[in-house]
Amino acid sequence: MAKLKILEFPDPRLRKKAVPVENVDAALRQLVDDMFETMYDAPGIGLAATQVDVHRRLLVADVSSEKNEPWVLINPVILEKDGTEVSEEGCLSVPGYYEAVERAEHIRVRYLDRDGIEVESEFEGLLAVCVQHEMDHLEGKLFVDYLSEAKRQRIRKRLEKDRRSREEERATVF
Amino acid sequence: MTALKSGARTRAEAARVIDAVVSDGRSLDWALARSDEKVAPADRPVVHMLCYGVLRFHWLLRWQLAQLLDKPLKPRDSIVETLLAIGFFQLSDTRIPDHAAVSTTVEAARLLRRPRYAGLINAVLRNYVRKNISELEPADEEARLNHPAWLIQRFRTDWPDHWRQIIEANNDRAPMWLRINTRQKSALDYQTQNEIDGDLLAGVNGALKLRRPMRVEEIPAFDKGQVSVQDAAAQLAAPWLLARGGERVLDACAAPGGKTGHLLELLGPNAHLTAIDSDSTRLEGVRQNLDRLGQTATVLAADASKPGEWWDGKSFDRILLDAPCSASGVIRRHPDIKLLRRESDIQTLACRQGEMLAALWPLLEPAGRLLYVTCSVLAEENDAVIRKFLAAHGDAREDRVLHDYNIRDLMHDKNSGFQVLPGTQGLDGFYFACLEKVS
Numbered sequence: 005m006a007k008l009k010i011l012e013f014p015d016p017r018l019r020k021k022a023v024p025v026e027n028v029d030a031a032l033r034q035l036v037d038d039m040f041e042t043m044y045d046a047p048g049i050g051l052a053a054t055q056v057d058v059h060r061r062l063l064v065a066d067v068s069s070e071k072n073e074p075w076v077l078i079n080p081v082i083l084e085k086d087g088t089e090v091s092e093e094g095c096l097s098v099p100g101y102y103e104a105v106e107r108a109e110h111i112r113v114r115y116l117d118r119d120g121i122e123v124e125s126e127f128e129g130l131l132a133v134c135v136q137h138e139m140d141h142l143e144g145k146l147f148v149d150y151l152s153e154a155k156r157q158r159i160r161k162r163l164e165k166d167r168r169s170r171e172e173e174r175a176t177v178f
Numbered sequence: 179m180t181a182l183k184s185g186a187r188t189r190a191e192a193a194r195v196i197d198a199v200v201s202d203g204r205s206l207d208w209a210l211a212r213s214d215e216k217v218a219p220a221d222r223p224v225v226h227m228l229c230y231g232v233l234r235f236h237w238l239l240r241w242q243l244a245q246l247l248d249k250p251l252k253p254r255d256s257i258v259e260t261l262l263a264i265g266f267f268q269l270s271d272t273r274i275p276d277h278a279a280v281s282t283t284v285e286a287a288r289l290l291r292r293p294r295y296a297g298l299i300n301a302v303l304r305n306y307v308r309k310n311i312s313e314l315e316p317a318d319e320e321a322r323l324n325h326p327a328w329l330i331q332r333f334r335t336d337w338p339d340h341w342r343q344i345i346e347a348n349n350d351r352a353p354m355w356l357r358i359n360t361r362q363k364s365a366l367d368y369q370t371q372n373e374i375d376g377d378l379l380a381g382v383n384g385a386l387k388l389r390r391p392m393r394v395e396e397i398p399a400f401d402k403g404q405v406s407v408q409d410a411a412a413q414l415a416a417p418w419l420l421a422r423g424g425e426r427v428l429d430a431c432a433a434p435g436g437k438t439g440h441l442l443e444l445l446g447p448n449a450h451l452t453a454i455d456s457d458s459t460r461l462e463g464v465r466q467n468l469d470r471l472g473q474t475a476t477v478l479a480a481d482a483s484k485p486g487e488w489w490d491g492k493s494f495d496r497i498l499l500d501a502p503c504s505a506s507g508v509i510r511r512h513p514d515i516k517l518l519r520r521e522s523d524i525q526t527l528a529c530r531q532g533e534m535l536a537a538l539w540p541l542l543e544p545a546g547r548l549l550y551v552t553c554s555v556l557a558e559e560n561d562a563v564i565r566k567f568l569a570a571h572g573d574a575r576e577d578r579v580l581h582d583y584n585i586r587d588l589m590h591d592k593n594s595g596f597q598v599l600p601g602t603q604g605l606d607g608f609y610f611a612c613l614e615k616v617s
Contacts, residue, residue, distance in 0.1 A: 047281055050179035067181065094180035099293030102180075130181065137179040147179075166294055 008042045008056040012167070013098045013146055014160045022052075022059045022142040024079050028120030032062070036076050036118060039064045044071060048096045050134040052141030055097050063138035067130045075131070080115035080139055083124065091133055093147045101159050105150045107136045185278065186285035188221050192228035192264055193290060197257045199233060199514045206233060206514035232260070232267045233513035234324065234349055239263040241321035242311050246302050258295045261286055265303045270312035280304065324349050328521040329506070336557045340590070340599055344555055347601025348509035348516075354391040355604075357408045357436075359443045359471070360384045368405065372398040379603060381584025383417070385410035387604050403471040408436045409508075411598045411605040414588075415498060415551050416440040418581050418612060423448030425495035429475075430454055430482040430538060435464030437500060437551075442473040449473075454480040454488065483530070483537045493543040501531045503552035503559050507600050507607020524558050531563045539571060544617035547577065552609045555599060557592075560609040564594040567613075577612045 011018050025032060035058060043051040043064055050065040065075045087109030094102040110128045113135060117123050127135050137147060148156045191213055198209040206229060214222055232239060243262055244250075251258050261283055268279035280303045287295045306312070316322050323330055323345050333341035356376075358365040365384050369376060375389040387410065399405055415437050421427050423446045432438045432453035442449050455461045458479040465477055480488035482499065504527055509515050535550060542548055552559055568574055576594055580586060588603060589596040595611030 046180070047284070048180045065179075094288070096180055099296070100288040100291050102289070134179045134181075162291070 005041045006038050007045055008038050010042065010046070010051075010055050010096050011057055013095075013148060013163060015097075017057055017059075018054060018097055018141070018146060019144040020054065020059045021144045022054055022061045025060050025062055025116070028078060028116055028118070032078075033118060036062070036064060040066075040074060043096075046096050049130070050138045051096065052138040054141040054144070061142050063135070063142065065131065065134050065138060067134055075135075076118040077113065077135065077138075078116040078118075078120070080113050080135070080142075082111050082113055082136075082139070084112040086110050089133065091130070093133065093137055095137070095147055097141075098146065098148055098159065098163070100163075101148070103147065103151055103155070105133075105137075105147050107133050111135065180285075180288070185282035186289055188217075188224040189228065189261065189264055189282050189286035190289040191217055191221070192225050192232070193257050193261045193286060195225065195229045196232055196260045196264070199517060200236070200260065201256050203518060205518065206230075206512065227272075228264055228267065230351070230513055231271055232263050233517065234510075235267060235271070236263070236513075236517060237318075237320045237324045237326075238316065238322070239266050241316045241318060242266050242306070242314070243302075245311055245314065246305055246309075255292065255295070257290055258287065258292050258299070261290065261292075261295075262299060262302055265299065266306055266312070269303065269306055276307055325516055329516065329519070332506075332521075332524075332556055337555065337599075343601055344599060344607070347599070347607070348513075350510050350601065352409070352508075352510040352606070353604045354388045355408060355410045355413070356386045356388065356397065357406045357410075357413050357440060358384045358386060359404050359406075361443055361446065362404055368399075374398070377604075379410050381582045381586075381588070382410045382413050385413050401470070403473075406436060406439055406467075406471070408440070409511075409606040410603075411507075411588075411608040412436055412553075413440060414585060414598070414608065414610065415500065415549060416444055418549050418610060419496045419498055419547055420581060421445055421496040425450065426492065426543075427451045427496045428454070428494040428498070428538070428541065430497060430499045430534070431456075431501060432464050432477075433457055433460035435467040437498060438464055438475060439467055439471045439473060441498065442468070442471070442475060449475070451475040452478065452494075454478045454482060456481045483534045485537055485541055489541060493546070494541050495543050495546045497538055497542055497546070497548040498551065499534060499538060499548060500551045501534055501559075503527055503531065503554040504556060505553050507553045507555045507598075507609070510600060511606065524556060528558045528563055531559060532566060535563065535567050536570070539567075539574065539615075542615050544573075544615050546615050548613045548615075550595070550609075550611045550613065553606060554609060555597060555607045560597065561592040561594045561611070564611045564613075568594065573616045574613050575616055577614045 039051050049067045053060050053062040061079045063077050066073055085108035088106055089109040090104050090106045092102045093105045111132050112126050114124045195209040195213050198204040199206050217225055265283040268274045284296050284300045287299050320327055333344050358368045360383050365378055365386050369386055377387045379385045429438045433455040438453045453475045461479050478488055504519055505512055505515050588598050595609055598605050598608045600607035
């Protein structure tokens with residue numbers, strides 16, 4: 005297993021549209037394992053392949069507090085959505101920012117699971133929000149795109165500044 | 179996606195409050211009042227618990243930090259050091275599970291716009307657990323005793339046999355004390371009827387120590403004014419004046435009004451009480467407190483050291499001077515005092531205390547009583563002030579007869595006055611000296 009590097013907004017690679025996964029093979033399962041490790045370590049509750057610079061339609065999620073309910077969604081398609089819900093979202097690619105975003109409350113999704121078997125699941129609550137958030141990534145879309153232009157620019161500037169100063173100051177832990 | 183947990187919010191908020199005290203020199207009361215306005219009621223107890231705990235153990239936690247970081251962070255990232263201290267406190271002094279303490283503190287870094295420190299915080303907190311840092315005994319005295327060196331030295335000089343007790347009490351959590359209006363109901367009846375788990379204190383009528391603190395809204399009959407929240411040491415002041423209805427009584431430096439309300443309860447329907455304070459904002463709190471208790475008094479925004487500006491020329495039979503002081507006796511309730519007070523403040527305060535005493539003395543009727551009170555344990559603000567005053571005023575003498583013999587055991591005799599040390603029977607540290615005007 006390996007921890008992968010997470011791209012950060014405004015990295016242009018986050019804007020790439022992902023292509024469908026063709027084979028659910030050992031190599032893909034390796035990627036899934038690495039993505040889980042990266043997500044749990046961050047810590048996050050969802051991660052799309054786009055965020056680790058792999059532009060294929062694949063996402064992982066786990067919204068449980070014990071971190072024991074992993075979900076793998078390959079080539080996900082939303083079949084139905086209803087209701088609306090506003091919740092505060094954050095993103096591993098936009099660290100430190102939490103903003104209110106409106107999503108469908110309830111969704112039905114068709115996807116391939118980790119064994120490549122086609123299944124349909126219904127999601128609601130936080131898991132529904134998370135799946136929609138990660139599916140946006142596969143389209144090259146970020147949650148900040150739902151915010152005002154001014155707000156998005158402010159976040160972008162702050163993150164760029166953070167990144168510049170990151171190299172110069174790195175306190176050592178021993 | 180990342181989810182925002184209330185755990186991360188409370189850690190981030192506690193870091194902001196503590197940083198306001200440590201870096202900006204704000205008082206904890208001020209910073210918490212501002213924080214309470216934006217924090218959900220359910221989250222406030224956690225924020226308060228973290229702020230009090232981390233400030234109480236400030237020197238130890240910073241020492242532990244120095245064991246794990248090879249150099250301090252940049253001053254503009256001081257809040258990250260505060261966050262680490264919050265992490266250590268959770269890991270060593272609370273029942274929060276380690277994994278929750280770590281994850282919430284790491285997430286809080288993101289909320290505080292310091293995401294690049296998430297990895298560092300994670301690593302330092304894990305090292306804290308792995309290396310058993312909480313078990314290390316610092317050689318440094320400030321870190322071991324969690325007080326600034328000058329204050330430790332003062333306690334040692336003033337209380338050679340009791341300085342350790344003072345320091346231990348200062349680092350303890352304070353119990354919650356109620357004051358029951360005994361004109362309406364005895365404390366024992368109040369306790370029995372409301373099935374309150376607590377302890378009464380001999381010699382302090384109406385004082386009830388709760389075994390478990392409760393929220394003010396939960397205190398039976400609080401809204402009816404039958405009961406107040408006040409440390410039992412502070413409850414010693416009003417009865418000491420031996421004031422009766424019909425007498426003219428002055429409560430100088432009255433805010434927040436705890437002793438004012440107590441005096442009025444003791445004086446009964448024929449009370450003539452004037453309550454003054456120079457801080458008109460805090461005086462509003464006195465008015466609200468009296469409203470709740472259903473009591474009335476003449477409340478004036480006035481400076482006790484300048485009676486020329488407000489006194490109507492009619493003498494008082496009794497004066498209570500609860501003088502502004504270092505508050506070194508109530509550090510357990512105000513741990514920020516250890517960080518905010520400077521040694522040079524003590525002399526300034528002592529001067530001001532002497533000035534107030536001298537300014538109010540002419541307002542006292544012959545044979546009248548003036549009770550000088552501080553919540554300090556430092557000799558310079560207490561018996562030194564009184565000795566100097568007695569030496570300069572031939573018409574003043576100290577009355578050393580205690581108004582209730584049961585309180586004898588609480589008192590440490592000073593050359594002038596009496597000291598209650600913090601922690602004795604669960605009390606705050608207070609000083610009392612009763613002066614009489616020789617007619």
